[in-house]
Amino acid sequence: MELHGITKRFPGVVANKDIAITVRKGTVHALIGENGAGKSTLMKILYGMQKPDEGTIAIDGEQVSFSSPGDAIARGIGMVHQHFMLADNLTVLENVVLGGEKLYGIGAKARRKIQEISDAYGLGVRPDALVEDLGVADRQRVEILKVLYRGAKILILDEPTAVLVPQEVDALFDNLRELKAEGLTVIFISHKLGEVLKVADDITVIRRGTTVGTADPKTATTKQLAELMVGSELPSPETRESTVTDVAMLKVEGLTLTESGAAAAAPLTTAAPPDPSGTVSLQEIGAGRKLLDDVSLTIHKGEILGIAGVEGNGQTELIEALMGMATPDAGVITLDGEDISKVSVRKRREGGIGYIPEDRHRHGLLLEAPLWENRILGHVTEAPNSRRGILDPKAARQDTERIVREYDVRTPGIDVTAASLSGGNQQKLIVGREMSHHPKFLIAAHPTRGVDVGAQAQIWDAIRDARREGLAVLLISADLDELIGLSDTLRVMYRGKLVADADPATITPEQLGSAMTGAATGRLEGGDERPEQPEQSEDGDAR
Amino acid sequence: MMKFDKDKLIIGAAGPVLALVSSFVLTMLVLLATGLDPIEPIQLMIENAGYSDIQVLIINQTGIYYLAALAVAIGFRMNLFNIGVDGQYRLAAMLSAVVGAAVELPGPLHILLIVLVAALTGAFWAGIAGILKTTRGVSEVVSTIMLNAIATSLIAWLILPKNLGVQPQGSNDLTTGEIAESGWFPGIDMGQGNGEIYGFTFVALALGVVYWFVLNRTRFGFDLRATGESESAAQASGVDAKKMILTSMLISGGLAGLSGMPTLLGDTHTYSLSFPVGVGFTAITIALLGRNNPVGILFAALLFAFLDKASSSLDVEGYPKEITQIMQGIIVIAVVVSYELVRRYGTRRQQQKVGEELAAGGAIKTDKEVSA
Numbered sequence: 011m012e013l014h015g016i017t018k019r020f021p022g023v024v025a026n027k028d029i030a031i032t033v034r035k036g037t038v039h040a041l042i043g044e045n046g047a048g049k050s051t052l053m054k055i056l057y058g059m060q061k062p063d064e065g066t067i068a069i070d071g072e073q074v075s076f077s078s079p080g081d082a083i084a085r086g087i088g089m090v091h092q093h094f095m096l097a098d099n100l101t102v103l104e105n106v107v108l109g110g111e112k113l114y115g116i117g118a119k120a121r122r123k124i125q126e127i128s129d130a131y132g133l134g135v136r137p138d139a140l141v142e143d144l145g146v147a148d149r150q151r152v153e154i155l156k157v158l159y160r161g162a163k164i165l166i167l168d169e170p171t172a173v174l175v176p177q178e179v180d181a182l183f184d185n186l187r188e189l190k191a192e193g194l195t196v197i198f199i200s201h202k203l204g205e206v207l208k209v210a211d212d213i214t215v216i217r218r219g220t221t222v223g224t225a226d227p228k229t230a231t232t233k234q235l236a237e238l239m240v241g242s243e244l245p246s247p248e249t250r251e252s253t254v255t256d257v258a259m260l261k262v263e264g265l266t267l268t269e270s271g272a273a274a275a276a277p278l279t280t281a282a283p284p285d286p287s288g289t290v291s292l293q294e295i296g297a298g299r300k301l302l303d304d305v306s307l308t309i310h311k312g313e314i315l316g317i318a319g320v321e322g323n324g325q326t327e328l329i330e331a332l333m334g335m336a337t338p339d340a341g342v343i344t345l346d347g348e349d350i351s352k353v354s355v356r357k358r359r360e361g362g363i364g365y366i367p368e369d370r371h372r373h374g375l376l377l378e379a380p381l382w383e384n385r386i387l388g389h390v391t392e393a394p395n396s397r398r399g400i401l402d403p404k405a406a407r408q409d410t411e412r413i414v415r416e417y418d419v420r421t422p423g424i425d426v427t428a429a430s431l432s433g434g435n436q437q438k439l440i441v442g443r444e445m446s447h448h449p450k451f452l453i454a455a456h457p458t459r460g461v462d463v464g465a466q467a468q469i470w471d472a473i474r475d476a477r478r479e480g481l482a483v484l485l486i487s488a489d490l491d492e493l494i495g496l497s498d499t500l501r502v503m504y505r506g507k508l509v510a511d512a513d514p515a516t517i518t519p520e521q522l523g524s525a526m527t528g529a530a531t532g533r534l535e536g537g538d539e540r541p542e543q544p545e546q547s548e549d550g551d552a553r
Numbered sequence: 554m555m556k557f558d559k560d561k562l563i564i565g566a567a568g569p570v571l572a573l574v575s576s577f578v579l580t581m582l583v584l585l586a587t588g589l590d591p592i593e594p595i596q597l598m599i600e601n602a603g604y605s606d607i608q609v610l611i612i613n614q615t616g617i618y619y620l621a622a623l624a625v626a627i628g629f630r631m632n633l634f635n636i637g638v639d640g641q642y643r644l645a646a647m648l649s650a651v652v653g654a655a656v657e658l659p660g661p662l663h664i665l666l667i668v669l670v671a672a673l674t675g676a677f678w679a680g681i682a683g684i685l686k687t688t689r690g691v692s693e694v695v696s697t698i699m700l701n702a703i704a705t706s707l708i709a710w711l712i713l714p715k716n717l718g719v720q721p722q723g724s725n726d727l728t729t730g731e732i733a734e735s736g737w738f739p740g741i742d743m744g745q746g747n748g749e750i751y752g753f754t755f756v757a758l759a760l761g762v763v764y765w766f767v768l769n770r771t772r773f774g775f776d777l778r779a780t781g782e783s784e785s786a787a788q789a790s791g792v793d794a795k796k797m798i799l800t801s802m803l804i805s806g807g808l809a810g811l812s813g814m815p816t817l818l819g820d821t822h823t824y825s826l827s828f829p830v831g832v833g834f835t836a837i838t839i840a841l842l843g844r845n846n847p848v849g850i851l852f853a854a855l856l857f858a859f860l861d862k863a864s865s866s867l868d869v870e871g872y873p874k875e876i877t878q879i880m881q882g883i884i885v886i887a888v889v890v891s892y893e894l895v896r897r898y899g900t901r902r903q904q905q906k907v908g909e910e911l912a913a914g915g916a917i918k919t920d921k922e923v924s925a
Contacts, residue, residue, distance in 0.1 A: 377782075400770055427903060
């Protein structure tokens with residue numbers, strides 16, 4: 011497959027500019043670049059979801075033009091999206107044949123074909139398993155199978171490892187090698203350099219929307235790749251000196267939250283906890299399931315406590331209970347010696363809880379409002395935003411200018427809407443806003459998700475600086491390197507319970523990964539070696 | 554950032570202008586299609602608006618629409634659709650008229666009592682919808698529509714002579730009895746038989762200023778707007794969504810209750826079967842057209858009052874005055890379509906501008922050096 015001079019313009023930005031890539035048949039070709047570099051746009055063009063403004067695509071030497079994903083599929087291109095597109099309440103077989111009924115029917119022939127593909131590439135998929143019973147890694151294999159079933163010869167995998175723990179990543183790479191051995195071509199999009207070096211045959215680096223170079227994984231190092239990718243060395247989340255004191259800032263005892271009916275169940279089924287055996291006992295799914303099960307933890311002044319866990323294991327509920335957005339069934343929350351278990355969200359915020367939400371669009375910003383109004387959000391009762399119930403727009407605007415300056419928010423002014431900023435700049439604004447009120451305790455949920463490298467380093471710095479001044483931080487992240495690097499203490503959350511704890515100085519991502527799938531509990535003893543290269547990793551692309 | 558402000562103004566005005574122009578054009582097409590002169594009726598209306606007595610009528614109607622539209626707008630700002638303004642308005646006018654006729658108090662107190670009863674009745678009626686929404690999750694759209702129907706029946710029953718109503722001698726009408734003169738709101742006489750401008754019109758304008766201040770300059774207003782823009786973000790910021798829904802429903806209902814006051818206190822001094830209906834529905838269009846902005850609503854209310862009052866003589870000239878209703882109807886559709894078009898264009902344009910200015914190095918200077 012060859013791409014030449016691909017250019018795609020969006021209002022205001024050129025997402026892709028003169029991109030040229032040649033993918034050899036029967037190889038794994040990695041496409042790397044940081045968030046917002048234009049990887050996703052390029053893939054959408056390849057998969058027919060968007061049309062390039064300029065440039066040509068050729069497959070096997072033949073020029074093609076796609077106007078819909080259907081055209082791409084017909085040409086043997088298949089895509090595995092970062093967010094799976096599976097119907098939870100159907101079986102694997104039903105999911106695979108859905109929309110492809112004409113290929114092999116929906117009965118025994120289809121089942122035979124699925125089994126055949128599964129065996130050929132070592133996918134280990136059971137056609138009659140219900141998708142909702144499958145873990146993340148299994149679901150991903152179903153997605154791959156779905157694409158192969160439709161006769162794909164070229165597979166595009168968009169950030170496939172973002173949702174996997176290290177062990178699952180290794181298993182995926184084995185699958186990819188099988189595919190390659192059978193003569194299929196894989197395009198692998200990632201920004202995790204270590205993984206790319208492990209699996210790819212060729213590497214193309216994209217930066218600011220254009221291809222800046224290629225690398226040979228046999229000789230390249232992550233350092234060289236990082237320099238190609240961002241023009242400098244990658245920032246490391248490492249925290250050197252310990253600032254942990256023995257003064258407890260936040261104490262949580264016996265926090266329990268039970269699922270309260272169907273409404274609460276909906277978001278959970280989409281991110282069901284993976285299970286190594288591929289089955290989940292039914293009582294765990296039924297109503298009345300404990301989302302938080304007797305969670306107790308203490309965070310001291312100057313301490314960062316990291317919570318590791320596959321998403322959907324109670325992290326969101328823990329945050330909501332701590333913020334006061336959800337009412338727990340039992341448990342006591344004490345902040346700085348004060349019982350805040352029954353206190354409203356606003357009082358908790360005034361009392362010194364800062365909040366970097368996991369979904370900044372839903373919980374952190376008013377997208378249609380100007381930046382200075384977003385600066386007020388969440389702190390409307392506090393100086394400088396208001397005095398005695400009356401807003402002080404002048405002071406709020408001035409302070410917004412300060413935040414924009416100090417936290418390096420790239421914007422032409424404070425009157426533009428939050429929606430017109432990039433993800434990284436939105437996040438810097440939120441971090442700046444929360445830090446401006448000198449919180450005693452900060453909840454940082456995926457603080458650098460979907461954020462470019464520059465912004466990531468700045469956000470880490472901001473958290474580290476505040477920690478030095480005695481801030482207690484609860485860090486929740488899917489990025490294991492970020493967790494291990496920043497945290498002073500690590501806990502592992504699995505199905506609403508804190509099942510294990512670890513010392514970030516000795517633990518490896520692999521060990522943490524197995525605890526996240528429930529395979530290990532108690533005190534995790536780390537080996538001697540740390541991962542040699544702190545890998546660059548966040549979830550998701552720029553939104 | 555003067556440039557952005559100017560842009561914002563142009564984009565802000567583009568919606569209403571687009572809506573009005575397209576609805577005028579469409580109305581002319583309707584006239585053409587029915588074989589009538591498309592220009593003359595509009596000429597006649599403009600001519601009518603030149604007479605002082607019509608002008609007084611237009612101003613008075615503007616005040617009524619303004620209050621009702623503010624009631625709708627405060628709901629809109631909060632993402633609540635109070636379709637029940639009409640029912641709240643009628644019930645409030647009726648009950649406050651009953652109370653006003655039953656008591657006799659020194660002037661200002663009498664008026665104050667009537668106004669208070671009206672606001673409370675409107676708030677109570679809207680509050681039912683608010684409580685249904687916060688406790689049972691009932692959509693306010695459905696419940697307020699139903700409450701409108703209930704209000705109609707309730708008024709019809711209450712106004713029976715055996716209940717609270719009075720039947721004036723030699724008339725088929727039913728009223729709630731005349732309010733004593735101490736409960737009349739003094740107006741401004743325009744002389745030469747041109748009529749009076751209702752005093753309550755000025756109260757309406759003052760409430761517009763209050764509306765602006767509360768929404769834009771108070772914590773409460775910020776919370777309300779935040780909830781309207783993103784309920785999840787507002788909740789995370791510390792807003793109690795249920796309390797906010799109930800409060801804004803009560804305020805909306807209270808304002809709806811007040812919108813009957815210009816007529817009651819300044820003109821009829823009684824609630825009768827011929828008390829104007831439908832004000833609350835027209836107000837929805839006015840709030841939409843005015844973009845929930847107090848100044849915008851004022852102009853929109855003025856326009857609708859003009860369409861209402863200046864069209865009264867069209868019948869005499871052989872034109873159906875219903876064409877103004879067609880026009881008002883088309884405005885509703887045109888408003889929704891054109892605002893969405895302009896909003897999309899505006900968002901795109903701003904993103905483009907931000908992108909361009911950043912590329913040109915127009916960002917606010919930052920302390921830290923860029924690392925990437």
